[in-house]
Amino acid sequence: MANRNLYLSNIPVEEALSKYLSALDVMPKFEIIPVEDSLDRVTRAAVYARFSSPLFNAAAMDGIAVNAKDTNGARESSPVTLKAGMDFKIVDTGDPVNAPYDAVIMAEDLIQIDGSEDVKIMEAVSSWQHIRPVGEDIVAGEMIIPGRHRIRPIDIGVLFSGGITCVEVFSKPKIAVFPTGTEIIDASSLKEGGHPKAGEIIESNTRMFEALIKQSGGEASRFAPVADNFEKLKDAVQKAAIEYDMVLINAGSSAGTEDFTVQVLREIGEVIVHGVAMKPGKPVILAKVNSKPVIGTPGYPVSAWLSYQTFASPVLSMFTGRREETLKKTEAVISRRIVSSLKHKEYVRITAGKVNGLLVASPLARGAGAAMSLVRADGFCVIDQRSEGIEAGEKAQIELYRSIEEIDRTLIVNGSHDLILDVIADMMSCGNGINLVSCHAGSMAGLLSLKRGECHIAPVHLLDEETGVYNISWIKKILNGMDVCLIKGVGRVQGLIIKKGNPLKIKTLVDLRRCRFINRQRGAGTRLLLDHLLKKEGIDSAEIDGYSREAATHMAAAAAVQSGGADAAMGIASAAKALDLDFIAMGEEEYDFAVRADSLNLKEIEIFIDTLKNRDFHEKLAELGHPLNAYTWNRSGEIVYINM
């Protein structure tokens, strides 16, 4: 435990960035490239037209070019005849009109003279009629686009029109990207269907960096993972700082590795900042080696992403010349309380959705390791360092990386988890471009979130112990007086998920007394079902080792069993099947969807209902449930109850 860099600084984000940028001396490079290759590149200087457009006085209509003076006096009562080959010339739109001609008469205004090429006109014209004069669009010498302008398709068109074939732009910066850590393996070793060994981690952050750099207009060169070896890392970074414009080092997931990085950078260069008051992302390292920017990003995926966006991206844009695009800021109602420390600025991922016309932002998992929360998120709620958090129902500024239109196409689902939510989400995305975003808070929490207007759909499976009827009595109780419908979902089989081969010979709930169990979170229907069954059997929950250990989804519980972290879990048959585990059925239950009545006329909800009724969906249920008959779908999509 020696040699640890426990003492990070805690500089505010903005201060860290400005300190770093002013310590750097970024000198962008420039290159001259063909205009046809210049999309999204940034001009070094203003570009001026070489030629005018049009380059000559051009006919703006199909017809004849004439000298306006020759038409003087023409009127309906005394037409003027124009002689072919002398008084006019036939022109198409775009043809040059030269002296002595100075006007164009449209073909529709001509009267053909039978047996002659000559024409008659019944109206005099003024000179320069229907002529696009030289330079009407662009005059040679005029500026087409200014300096530091990101080139768009229309710019390329106009540059060519102005006779420009090459343009000087900011060069693409070359960025070396190093994954580090002895436990890190490259995904390429898995291509033959291999499986990582115990303790190995598949490298993913620098793959994300490659894509981020490409998106920002840079060129990434990703190196093979560097082991936690001081000399190796030092050599690699020292070399890269000569050959490349910038270096990104992603620490393995261990703090030990990060220590190596900062020590290496201190030895071969200058560390400007180590440790920033942000969460996630605190242990970022901002350094320079051989006058080149070198950034060490933390190993957790969300930390890595955020430290790229916060520090690497602004540096990159000094090389590319691009203006950074800032996220769309807007105001939303925060659905759940967010507590934050005064020690840091916190970036809380949120999903956003319009529920009854109100933009509602719901915080997602906050762990730095929760990469899926970034995939699911619509944006961030950034909690200022000076703020202790936001209360539920308060309005706050959020930053969106999805457009409001995309968010309008989003249905937020919050409640009980089932694998079929993935299937529905996929079908709605493929077929209709609708995003179905699920938070798995459990049945009870889902109904409460529906009540607060934070979600569109709350999946529930809550047994009324007295009547044996599912869901309805709970909706009556929790959503008392609210206009809510219950849409029939699926019947599904619940039971015990146990290890393949059942080594502990578990048969009934009584056997849970002699194994390590993993439970679901409070308020989850599955946990309530377990409590109900335990009561019936007369088993005290205190007797079960792991009763208080919580997993948030059926899959997470099953994964704990699969990995050996637990011997048994209560859950749905399809989760056992998905992870190839054994299963002991305990009964069928009803998994339905509570929806506000006033959202039934939303197009997205209609498509949701259609999906539930869809034959393809039923086939997928059969497949997911085979051979355990894990699902039934007799009345899926029917509205079975209306609460008022």
Add this chain to the structure above:
Amino acid sequence: MANRNLYLSNIPVEEALSKYLSALDVMPKFEIIPVEDSLDRVTRAAVYARFSSPLFNAAAMDGIAVNAKDTNGARESSPVTLKAGMDFKIVDTGDPVNAPYDAVIMAEDLIQIDGSEDVKIMEAVSSWQHIRPVGEDIVAGEMIIPGRHRIRPIDIGVLFSGGITCVEVFSKPKIAVFPTGTEIIDASSLKEGGHPKAGEIIESNTRMFEALIKQSGGEASRFAPVADNFEKLKDAVQKAAIEYDMVLINAGSSAGTEDFTVQVLREIGEVIVHGVAMKPGKPVILAKVNSKPVIGTPGYPVSAWLSYQTFASPVLSMFTGRREETLKKTEAVISRRIVSSLKHKEYVRITAGKVNGLLVASPLARGAGAAMSLVRADGFCVIDQRSEGIEAGEKAQIELYRSIEEIDRTLIVNGSHDLILDVIADMMSCGNGINLVSCHAGSMAGLLSLKRGECHIAPVHLLDEETGVYNISWIKKILNGMDVCLIKGVGRVQGLIIKKGNPLKIKTLVDLRRCRFINRQRGAGTRLLLDHLLKKEGIDSAEIDGYSREAATHMAAAAAVQSGGADAAMGIASAAKALDLDFIAMGEEEYDFAVRADSLNLKEIEIFIDTLKNRDFHEKLAELGHPLNAYTWNRSGEIVYINM
């Protein structure tokens, strides 16, 4: 004039598109590619994780892994000692924690025992503390991303984390792009500094298409221009409709060429629509050949761009799987009356700017040939076919392709034209990312637009004939009672712009009686100056051939002289110099900037003033004016008058 297709249909835009899309039978293709290459590609189907992440129970902190049971009873008054190599194992964040260990204690909570590897703890821990359980982020078998999802950098990271190395995506459609027209030449022939011959047009539209296709996720193959030859075009298109997924044909600028295209398509395929009720873009051709979509776009740049966006882009997205991004719609005050016909839907290019907090949209040039208007525009005001237009001051829906943030960084200039506006625009773009958008309406129109709140800055050079003082008395008169400042611009030399070598031996204004003149638009300061000078000399404007012919800028007037379309123009010395023409000085005038007093505190206006005072700017003025001493800059940037 035979063989012309004058009879286009006039189908409404939406009807034309839906008719075309339903006649097509687009079958997208798919391919499996490495995840690292999948940025911005669209998934065919949902992608499910192969492995969980984390793949094992992992330490979430640096410290020691223990069995929670061994810590029972530890408290400050009676610490528990844990034996090295037996009761615990040292772990870094991310290291696996395996049985018998089931919890992690942070390094900070350990008490080292001198002379021993053992440690003491003062608090019992619960099992699974500081452990990231298997699958906390992703469980094997869970959906990572749905089908028809455009892959982002974060998705790439999570796909790798989930053990996915290849992904099935929509293939990039291959689009053949044909420029047509005998008068069209390829820009490559100009690479050695050549100049197009009389009547030749540099091909630019298909270069723009290449970039648009790339931006939309397709692969363009651009062919050399095809001459107006029926058989050649037929062969080329027939071959392309076999080898490519889609074909775009851009007509030359002549209607004759477009006729060829539609005739060819009728012979080798099926023309679904020819002629749409839109402006610009009416003569678009929507066809299919060999079941492949083939679109013929009109030759004018703005028509070409609009017909691509309206018809080609939706077809392309059926191949790429992308959802089309729609333009941001918002409401703005329309600054000038827009008259539109009931015959078509009209796409009026606009610039948008916030003036006194109000979003104001000003229509730009409406000609289909005005490609620069697309470069300058911030978006469109789309006038519905059923509408006859919009009155000045009315609110209307606009569609923006610049972000509101970019528009916030935009200064709108409307008034008198000078080449120095390009220089200022370039300096402000390079230095500060500020867009300076100029409309050249003339001094008078500029002041009126400032009065209506449509622009930030109105450049003026208006002589008071009685006092000989520039600008101030006109501001008093036109902006009576408004809080407006006059910022000193430059002194500049006005005079006659004449042909190189002065073949007509023009010496004074009297000589204008014997040559072809080109004037400036009504309300332009230069025209008023000319009128003033003519009056002084006793010359009747009716004696001047071309007095009523109008050019909108000094450069456009000079271009007319250069091209031989006129013998003389009144204008500034720098325009004569820019086009290498002769010049007869008639006197110095004052070119200043009128600005509303309340916008003086805008950051953008401050930077504008700083630019006027900047030494680099003065050097550029010297260069632009050399050797005519066309500019002086004694007090540039000073506020010389405040109107109240």
